[in-house]
Amino acid sequence: MTEQLRINLEKLAAKEVGTVSFAEPLSFHNSWKIGGSADLFIEPDNSDQIAEILRFVLANDIPLVVIGQGTNLLFDDAGVRGVVLKIGERMADIQISGGSIVAGGGTWVPQLSRMSMQAGLSGLEHCIGIPGTVGGLVMMNGGSQRKGIGENVVNVTIVSRDGHLKKLTQSDCRFAYRYSSLQGTGCVVVAVELNCPAGDRKNNRREMVNDLRSRRQKFPRKQPNCGSVFLSTTEMHTTLGPPGKIIEDAGLKGLQVGQAEVSQQHSNFIVNLGGASSADVLTLIRQIRGEIRQMLGFELDCEVRYVSPQGDITPAHFKADAFDLSGK
Ligand SMILES: Cc1cc2nc3c(=O)[nH]c(=O)nc-3n(C[C@H](O)[C@H](O)[C@H](O)COP(=O)(O)OP(=O)(O)OC[C@H]3O[C@@H](n4cnc5c(N)ncnc54)[C@H](O)[C@@H]3O)c2cc1C
Incomplete structure (x- = not known):
């Protein structure tokens, strides 16, 4: 770490931006359990803090990596020379009203899928076994059984790279197979609104139980991994x-x-x-x-x-x- 970077990271850490730690081992924050340390690791509590962090790193030219549960990431053995921003439990929230679900970016996907089923809604059954956050899922347009979360998205609330809160529509996000146009933009997904039609709770529950059973049989469970490594086009x-x-x-x-x-x-x-x-x-x-x-x-x-x-x-x-x- 250069002296200038160290000074800037200390300035950022001194602000009210959430929980901070220096030299945080990244192997604690990804499902492969691989990687060196992050110079500064931050878990923010809200979008105001995120906006402040993004403005600071942009103004001071500091590398920034946004992560959820790290279930689709391979960190380098040398870690990250800058800030790693984790959108996790502190930004998890699920609100259901009729067929509309609004979830915070850090929401645990299996919980979202289960709550949707319990509320008598359908469309998220295929997500029950995906061990990431809603932010990561939207970013990757993740899903299973050849589906993607983008099919259910109404809008996505982000903090843009320059620190502005914005709402993007489904078409703005240009979802395609494991792709969204949010990738590479440096934005942070803070919430998503999903449209889920009414469904048959019993059938959906059965489908989800079967999915979990089949995953338990097919996928390695005890050895750290990152899910599917290669794309299936x-x-x-x-x-x-x-x-x-x-x-x-x-x-x-x-x-x-x-x-x-x-x-x-x-x-x-x-x-x-x-x-x-x-x-x-x-x-x-x-x-x-x-x-x-x-x-x-x-x-x-x-x-x-x-x-x-x-x-x-x-x-x-x-x-x-x-x-x-x-x-x-
Ligand atoms: C056992 C196992 C099974 C899996 N099964 C599936 C599956 O069936 N289908 C599937 O699609 N995936 C699967 N995955 C991969 C992974 O769980 C998904 O891609 C998941 O959506 C990633 O979420 P995450 O929170 O872990 O994101 P991370 O891995 O932390 O990040 C993934 C990407 O999203 C970005 N990102 C994360 N959160 C945010 C945010 N809030 N704002 C902006 N950018 C963000 C990161 O910068 C990164 O580019 C599996 C993984 C494992 C370990």
Whole structure:
């Protein structure tokens, strides 16, 4: 950390911006349990604090990374030289009125899905097993069974990179498969309004129980992981099948680099066997992509995002492809 950065981070931490900690281990804040430390880690309580943080980091040219539960992120072993802003429990809230649900950006997705079902609404059943926040879900247009949360979005409240509170409509967000136009803008999702039609509570509950049961059988549960590593595009799905099948058919199940392994249970998952580094995961991603490219002439792109020490967030294969195998 440079002296100027240290002085600026101390100034920011002294403001009323929520709970702050210096040199926070990022391995505590992502489901892979990988990564160095963040120079300054902040958990804000409200959008005013977020706006103040965003204005300060912009004015002082400080790298900023926004995270939810870190279930789709690979942090670098070198951590983040700047601010990591966690939108979590402090910004969690669910309000239901008729078919409209307004949820805070830090709301836990399975809870949102369950409460919607209990209120007799439908449309969020497919989200029951997604272990992230509403902010992360909207950003990634996450979902399962080939659905995405964007289908239910009415509007999204953000704090823009320059610190202004704005409401965006569904069409502003240009949702597509695991994409929203909010990606890369540096905004913070503070709330979302969803439209959920009335549904059959019993059927929806059954569907959700079945989904959770099938996830428990299919996905590794005890070893830290980040869910599906590679995207399953429609084109790939119809011609070759889902990424897990492609990787398994290629004989890569169980492939290991350092302490990172292609899961024995589901080949689209990479598990941390204990003490895996980001270098281990990136090298493994690079090897899988290389093998599949050579065998099938097909590019497996990552759903998982890599966070650089400078705070840039990109699909992990961008970094994996550029990764120096000597470990630099
Ligand atoms: C076991 C397991 C199963 C999974 N199953 C699925 C699945 O079925 N479907 C699916 O789509 N995903 C799945 N995932 C991936 C992940 O849970 C989702 O992408 C989730 O929506 C990410 O939420 P998060 O809060 O963890 O976001 P993070 O991983 O913290 O962040 C993801 C991205 O969103 C941004 N972000 C997060 N919060 C905010 C915010 N408030 N404002 C602005 N930007 C923000 C981050 O900068 C980052 O770019 C799974 C993951 C695991 C570990």
